[in-house]
Amino acid sequence: MGGALDGTYRDRHQVLGPCPLHLTTFDLTRHGMVISGHGTEGLPQIIPETAGDEIHAVGVMGLIYSYAANVTSRRA
Structure with a gap:
């Protein structure tokens, strides 16, 4: 919901x-x-990645509510 x-x-x-x-x-x-x-x-899981002192969300496991598909492309 x-x-x-x-x-x-x-x-x-x-x-x-x-x-x-x-x-x-x-x-x-x-x-x-x-x-x-x-x-x-269950809740969707955020996939983190570290770069130095920064933490970035680079993906999601599971669907985010109300979306038919999640964006899965990574930043360049």
Whole structure:
């Protein structure tokens, strides 16, 4: 559904949620998989790459909500 998860991280259990739209909670130690609620897919995973002191997002594993496909090309 794509509900905002701002402020729902719980450090003690390392989970994110529940989502205000479908009450799903995601386990961040297991790649964002659904652990409770009505969600049907885990969270998309951002693939980072470092260059010196900088960190860049270079890809995404899983679909970003409401997109039919993710952009997968890398920066030159």
